[in-house]
Amino acid sequence: MSKQSSEIDLQIWQVVALIPAGKVATYGDVARMAGLPGAARRVGAALRRLPEDSRIPWHRVINAQGRISLPEGSVSGNTQCFRLEAEGLLLRNNKCLDLEKYRWRP
DNA sequence: ACCGTGACTCTGC
DNA sequence: TGCAGAGCCACGG
Numbered sequence: 001m002s003k004q005s006s007e008i009d010l011q012i013w014q015v016v017a018l019i020p021a022g023k024v025a026t027y028g029d030v031a032r033m034a035g036l037p038g039a040a041r042r043v044g045a046a047l048r049r050l051p052e053d054s055r056i057p058w059h060r061v062i063n064a065q066g067r068i069s070l071p072e073g074s075v076s077g078n079t080q081c082f083r084l085e086a087e088g089l090l091l092r093n094n095k096c097l098d099l100e101k102y103r104w105r106p
Numbered sequence: 107a108c109c110g111t112g113a114c115t116c117t118g119c
Numbered sequence: 120t121g122c123a124g125a126g127c128c129a130c131g132g
Contacts, residue, residue, distance in 0.1 A: 008129080027114050031128085039128040044113035061113080069113040076113080108132105115127080 011035065012046040019060040021087050023104035024097070026064045033106070044069065059083040066099040 015034045019025050025033075027040035036042060047058045059080040063069045070077035072095070084091065091097050 031114085036128075038115090038126090040114040041112055041127070042114090042129055045111095045128095045130075047113060058113090063113080064115055071113090080113090110132090111130085112128105115125105117124090117126100119121105119123090 008034075008036070008042070009046040009049055012043055013050065013054075013056050016047070016058060016061055017056050018106070019057055019104050021057070021060075022089065022102070024060045024062050024084070024089070024099075024102050025104045026099075027061060027069070028064055029104070030061055060104075062097070066097045067095055 011034045012030060015030050016025075027043040028038075030043045031037060031039040034043070043061065047061060050056055050058055068077055068080050070080060081091065081095075084097070089097055089102055
């Protein structure tokens with residue numbers, strides 16, 4: 001891994017770390033707040049590189065449709081779903097949540 | 107430097 | 120509501 005790419009990952013992780021419990025942000029939001037407007041895909045890549053034991057609340061990052069972008073049934077996907085519910089977020093139809101209600105607006 | 111890739115997003119049919 | 124297409128950005132081979 002190059003030093004610069006790690007810098008961007010750190011930037012993204014720092015933004016994600018700011019999302020309060022009970023709130024969520026979309027990949028696009030995180031990218032914009034990290035100074036990388038339009039680089040939503042880059043955010044996903046950064047989260048994928050997070051260490052397994054990281055305390056960064058990566059589960060609070062969802063897609064623009066209010067749904068979990070991880071494959072349904074995957075270990076990480078279930079973990080994200082579980083953690084969101086643990087924070088009191090209601091998943092409509094068991095997979096969709098109300099962005100208007102839970103979206104983090106700094 | 108070129109090209110394929112992806113935990114994305116928006117538009118249109 | 121669902122899916123395909125086309126932008127999108129940065130990375131890695």
